[in-house]
Amino acid sequence: MHTAAQRQDKGWWFGVPGIGWLGMFLVLPLLAIFAVSFLTRGEYGGYGLPVTIENYRRLAGWGELGFDPLYPVILGRSLALGFGTAVLCFLLAVPLTFFVAGLNERRRLVALTLVMVPFWTNLLVRTYAWQLLLGPGSGLSEAASTVGFIDAGEGLYPSWFAVAVGMVADFLPFFALPLYASVEKLDWTLAEAAADLGANRWQVFRHAVWPQIRPGAVAGFILVFLPATGQFVIPDLLGGAKTALLGNAIQQQFGQSRDWPFGSAMACVGLVIMGVGLFLQRWLNRPKEVAP
Amino acid sequence: MRRSSWFNSAVAWAVYALLYAPIAIVVVFSFNAARAGMEWQGATLDWYRRLFVNEQVQSALKVSLIVAVTSTAMAAVLGTTLALALEKHMRRGREWVNGLLAVPVFVPDIVLAVALLLFFGLMRDWFKVFELGLTTIIAGHVTFQIPFVAMVVRARLAGMDPALDEAARDLGATSWQVFRHVTLPLLMPGIVAGAMLAFTLSLDDFVVSFFSGGPGSTTLPVYIYSSVKRGVTPEIHALSTLLMAVSVIATVVAMMLQRRDVR
Amino acid sequence: MQQVPEATASRKSSDHLGAGIEGVGLVRAFGAFRALDGVSVSIRPGEFFSILGPSGCGKTTLLRVIAGLDSADAGSLSIDGEEMLAIPANKRPVNTVFQSYALFPHLTVRDNVSFGLRMKGLSPGEVAPRVERAMELVEIGPMAGRKPAQLSGGQKQRVALARAIVNEPRVLLLDEPLAALDLRLRRQLQTELRSLQRRLGMTFVHVTHDQEEALAMSDRIAVMNAGRIVQVASGRELYERPKNRFVAQFLGACNLIPGTVTARAGNVLTVATNVGPLEVRAGHGTLPASSQVTLAIRPERVRLNPEVPGRNSFSAELRDAMFTGAETQFTLSVAEMALRAVLASESVGAGSLRPGSAVVVDLPASALIVLED
Numbered sequence: 050m051h052t053a054a055q056r057q058d059k060g061w062w063f064g065v066p067g068i069g070w071l072g073m074f075l076v077l078p079l080l081a082i083f084a085v086s087f088l089t090r091g092e093y094g095g096y097g098l099p100v101t102i103e104n105y106r107r108l109a110g111w112g113e114l115g116f117d118p119l120y121p122v123i124l125g126r127s128l129a130l131g132f133g134t135a136v137l138c139f140l141l142a143v144p145l146t147f148f149v150a151g152l153n154e155r156r157r158l159v160a161l162t163l164v165m166v167p168f169w170t171n172l173l174v175r176t177y178a179w180q181l182l183l184g185p186g187s188g189l190s191e192a193a194s195t196v197g198f199i200d201a202g203e204g205l206y207p208s209w210f211a212v213a214v215g216m217v218a219d220f221l222p223f224f225a226l227p228l229y230a231s232v233e234k235l236d237w238t239l240a241e242a243a244a245d246l247g248a249n250r251w252q253v254f255r256h257a258v259w260p261q262i263r264p265g266a267v268a269g270f271i272l273v274f275l276p277a278t279g280q281f282v283i284p285d286l287l288g289g290a291k292t293a294l295l296g297n298a299i300q301q302q303f304g305q306s307r308d309w310p311f312g313s314a315m316a317c318v319g320l321v322i323m324g325v326g327l328f329l330q331r332w333l334n335r336p337k338e339v340a341p
Numbered sequence: 342m343r344r345s346s347w348f349n350s351a352v353a354w355a356v357y358a359l360l361y362a363p364i365a366i367v368v369v370f371s372f373n374a375a376r377a378g379m380e381w382q383g384a385t386l387d388w389y390r391r392l393f394v395n396e397q398v399q400s401a402l403k404v405s406l407i408v409a410v411t412s413t414a415m416a417a418v419l420g421t422t423l424a425l426a427l428e429k430h431m432r433r434g435r436e437w438v439n440g441l442l443a444v445p446v447f448v449p450d451i452v453l454a455v456a457l458l459l460f461f462g463l464m465r466d467w468f469k470v471f472e473l474g475l476t477t478i479i480a481g482h483v484t485f486q487i488p489f490v491a492m493v494v495r496a497r498l499a500g501m502d503p504a505l506d507e508a509a510r511d512l513g514a515t516s517w518q519v520f521r522h523v524t525l526p527l528l529m530p531g532i533v534a535g536a537m538l539a540f541t542l543s544l545d546d547f548v549v550s551f552f553s554g555g556p557g558s559t560t561l562p563v564y565i566y567s568s569v570k571r572g573v574t575p576e577i578h579a580l581s582t583l584l585m586a587v588s589v590i591a592t593v594v595a596m597m598l599q600r601r602d603v604r
Numbered sequence: 605m606q607q608v609p610e611a612t613a614s615r616k617s618s619d620h621l622g623a624g625i626e627g628v629g630l631v632r633a634f635g636a637f638r639a640l641d642g643v644s645v646s647i648r649p650g651e652f653f654s655i656l657g658p659s660g661c662g663k664t665t666l667l668r669v670i671a672g673l674d675s676a677d678a679g680s681l682s683i684d685g686e687e688m689l690a691i692p693a694n695k696r697p698v699n700t701v702f703q704s705y706a707l708f709p710h711l712t713v714r715d716n717v718s719f720g721l722r723m724k725g726l727s728p729g730e731v732a733p734r735v736e737r738a739m740e741l742v743e744i745g746p747m748a749g750r751k752p753a754q755l756s757g758g759q760k761q762r763v764a765l766a767r768a769i770v771n772e773p774r775v776l777l778l779d780e781p782l783a784a785l786d787l788r789l790r791r792q793l794q795t796e797l798r799s800l801q802r803r804l805g806m807t808f809v810h811v812t813h814d815q816e817e818a819l820a821m822s823d824r825i826a827v828m829n830a831g832r833i834v835q836v837a838s839g840r841e842l843y844e845r846p847k848n849r850f851v852a853q854f855l856g857a858c859n860l861i862p863g864t865v866t867a868r869a870g871n872v873l874t875v876a877t878n879v880g881p882l883e884v885r886a887g888h889g890t891l892p893a894s895s896q897v898t899l900a901i902r903p904e905r906v907r908l909n910p911e912v913p914g915r916n917s918f919s920a921e922l923r924d925a926m927f928t929g930a931e932t933q934f935t936l937s938v939a940e941m942a943l944r945a946v947l948a949s950e951s952v953g954a955g956s957l958r959p960g961s962a963v964v965v966d967l968p969a970s971a972l973i974v975l976e977d
Contacts, residue, residue, distance in 0.1 A: 060425070060426060060429060060430030060516075061426050061430040061431045061432075062426070063422045063423070063425045063426035063430060064422065064423050064425075064426025064427060064430070064431060064438065065426075066418075066419055066422055066423075067419040067420065067422055067423030067426070067487060067491070068423065068438060068441070070419050070483065070484070070487065071441050071442075071445075071484065071487060074457065074460075074480050074481070074483070074484040075441070075444060075445060075453075075484050076441070077460055078453075078456035078457050078459065078460035079444075079456050081456065081459050081460045081463060082452075082455065082456045082459055085459060141352060141355075141356050141359075144348060144349040144351075144352035144353060145349075145352060145353045145356045147346075147349045148349040148350050148352070148353035149353070151349070160353075162593075162596070163357060163360075163361075164356075164360070165592070165596075166589055166592065166593075167360045167361065167363075167364060169541050169545070169588045169589060169591075169592040170364060170545075170584075170585040170588055170589065171544075171545045171547075171562060171565070171581060171584050171585060171588070172545060172547065173547055173562050173565050173566055173569065174363075174364075174367055174565065174581035174584065174585060175363040175364065175367075176363075177565075177569045177573055177577075178362075178363030178364070178366050178367045179363055180569075180573070181366055181370070181573070182362060182363060182366055214359070217359065218359050218360060218363065221356060221359070221360065222360075271447075272447075275447045275448075275449070276447070276449055276450070278449065279448075279449020279450065279451050279452060280449070280450075281451055281548075282547060282548065282566075286569065295449075296449060296451045299451050299452070299455055300451060300455075303455045303458060303552070309459065312455060313455070313459065316451070316452045316455050316456065319448075319449050319451070319452045320448065320452060323444075323447050323448055323449070323452075326447070327443060327447060
């Protein structure tokens with residue numbers, strides 16, 4: 050039967066331009082790097098036959114001269130950077146969001162906006178500002194050398210410390226916002242009930258608060274961990290040359306080294322990490338079945 | 342566990358310091374008369390003045406604006422139509438499209454950038470299209486902007502009473518009239534907010550612009566990157582301050598529009 | 605609400621503005637759930653017709669199918685003899701007042717009311733006077749420049765009404781129009797809606813789950829349950845002659861007494877029940893001896909300690925008496941069965957009916973109803 054309500058469903062055509070665009074400029078390019086990752090580097094850069102899994106063997110550590118841990122180490126370091134950044138952001142975001150949630154309504158809006166504003170300022174600008182703030186001769190570096198954290202005359206930048214500061218400062222808003230969404234809805238009567246029943250502060254957090262904010266924390270963790278793993282501008286500008294990571298390794302293969310198939314294989318590893326992360330998030334935040 | 346404790350507020354203030362210290366230092370130094378170093382040598386607007394006669398900056402600004410305006414306009418249309426289809430019309434395949442939209446948000450910039458670089462190379466070899474330049478940068482920006490526009494517009498659509506559409510049809514409006522007189526006016530604040538967001542994303546993007554650009558299509562962030570690599574000059578501080586100001590204003594306007602009630 | 609302006613009233617005075625609606629075998633399924641399970645209904649031109657039922661019974665779906673906002677999987681629907689199912693909502697001669705009002709939040713009251721006429725492409729000169737009249741009719745003239753967010757619930761309701769009737773539809777559909785309002789306002793608007801319908805002569809089809817509202821406003825009521833129409837009748841008939849248990853219990857309180865037919869004499873049936881043999885007036889149906897039936901009686905028709913015991917009298921124990929103001933409610937126990945009775949408080953002598961005392965109960969034959977199931 051041809052009826053009015055069925056007729057309007059033709060509106061799905063509205064989605065065609067957008068989906069078509071993403072198919073062309075997202076799906077095809079990702080398929081392209083997947084395909085190229087199984088090809089061989091050409092003589093003058095570029096790529097060609099034969100089809101090989103050599104790129105992935107190299108990534109896994111099979112070098113031409115036996116085992117070479119370079120790339121597994123780079124991958125591990127990138128994952129550690131992403132993970133470490135997410136953990137640090139979590140440790141800072143919990144007190145921050147609790148603080149914001151405790152403010153009155155007007156101040157809360159201001160406090161939240163203040164968390165978001167830096168997020169919309171240029172990443173490069175903020176990163177090079179850390180070069181200034183942490184560089185040799187800056188107030189912070191001198192303070193650090195006074196307490197013996199670094200030698201006199203040196204700077205806090207370039208170093209892993211500088212990378213960590215830059216990463217946390219950049220990614221914190223990504224963690225704080227989803228976490229805040231959970232903290233704002235927190236039912237404090239549960240915490241009070243737990244305390245009333247004799248739970249200590251840790252037990253109250255573990256059993257009455259954490260289950261309520263867990264979805265926000267998982268979302269924030271993934272939202273930080275995934276991009277942080279592939280981040281290369283911050284390590285590039287703050288870490289100096291010694292810190293090779295997945296991001297700048299990919300950049301190098303597509304830049305100076307001109308080994309596109311190998312760079313593509315690395316990018317595919319990045320995609321796999323993303324896929325696993327998104328799957329984990331969905332799995333961890335899956336709707337719970339309600340007990341009868 | 343209490344809502345407010347000295348520990349929470351201390352960490353919160355430290356976080357705000359961490360977020361704002363780099364911004365503050367850039368803004369302050371953009372007015373510092375000293376050419377180099379961390380010392381304050383009096384206020385000046387010289388660096389801003391010089392920006393306006395620096396041809397490289399002028400050209401990078403022009404490229405950035407062309408890219409941001411064009412890509413934002415395209416992403417606003419594509420993201421809005423996609424949001425409408427997803428929220429109102431699609432029954433099957435919605436999960437797939439949601440997954441597709443998550444990719445540009447979560448994928449590391451560098452992966453998207455090299456994937457596009459490779460893809461544009463193939464297109465160039467096979468079809469003689471997509472010479473690296475403005476077009477390719479815009480194409481890349483639209484790709485990562487679409488999910489953000491769609492996200493904001495969908496949130497607004499979800500907050501809209503579905504009976505409004507039905508009421509309009511019931512009162513005799515054709516599909517086009519419903520869209521023109523009810524859906525679009527109600528969505529407008531969401532579309533503008535999404536577009537503002539997309540605009541700042543484009544204006545701030547470095548990685549995709551860096552890989553998809555060619556000679557003569559240097560955007561501001563790419564210019565800043567190469568300058569930072571060479572050594573920062575106070576002009577960069579001034580330029581960065583202006584860039585931040587534009588982004589912040591766009592974002593605040595977007596947030597205010599988003600807060601306007603649907604009901 | 606004000607008098608209908610001359611133009612509207614006189615033009616249509618000769619015959620009904622309202623249209624008749626004929627639905628036959630309408631089916632609407634959502635997956636395995638059948639919201640409409642073969643609904644046939646005939647609504648007369650110009651009547652105030654209510655569709656009454658519990659939530660989920662399909663009443664709103666039926667309304668939406670009439671409006672064209674939902675489709676039917678099978679059946680036919682005609683308005684004034686014209687087949688409607690293939691016609692989209694925007695081309696049907698009906699307008700709807702939505703439960704949520706669905707006022708356009710970005711438009712003023714005036715622009716909301718004029719929406720339908722503007723969509724039909726009428727000139728501003730034609731639109732303006734009709735809009736003013738409609739707004740006057742429901743007394744929202746002073747709000748014309750306001751946005752919906754600045755209106756109270758009752759005012760929104762009036763705007764929704766004006767927005768629909770300004771188009772002079774043949775049928776006005778009302779989906780729980782008063783559900784969101786407080787009791788006092790609801791009572792007032794019930795009266796106003798009723799008189800508005802009489803003056804406009806439109807067919808009103810009104811969906812509600814509130815039986816009192818349906819009884820107060822309607823010419824006829826269709827009681828729906830589980831996707832089917834159970835009974836269509838005037839409010840009084842539904843109350844006094846319900847066809848089955850569902851209708852009997854959905855409209856007001858009811859005592860149900862199961863029994864078996866033992867004899868028939870003329871139009872008097874004798875039914876054996878736990879409380880003893882009861883005499884009942886037979887309905888139209890033929891009930892052979894030994895068929896199982898359920899008898900129903902309203903609590904206010906139960907007589908306690910009658911001066912002249914009738915044929916259907918028996919004694920019972922009074923368990924509980926509850927004074928609720930104008931009425932007093934009694935719970936009686938007889939043969940392991942609880943019976944409810946309601947008396948005007950005035951007629952209950954002080955002290956005569958105490959919990960624990962024995963009473964004589966009379967169930968008048970004229971008050972007992974034989975149900976179909």
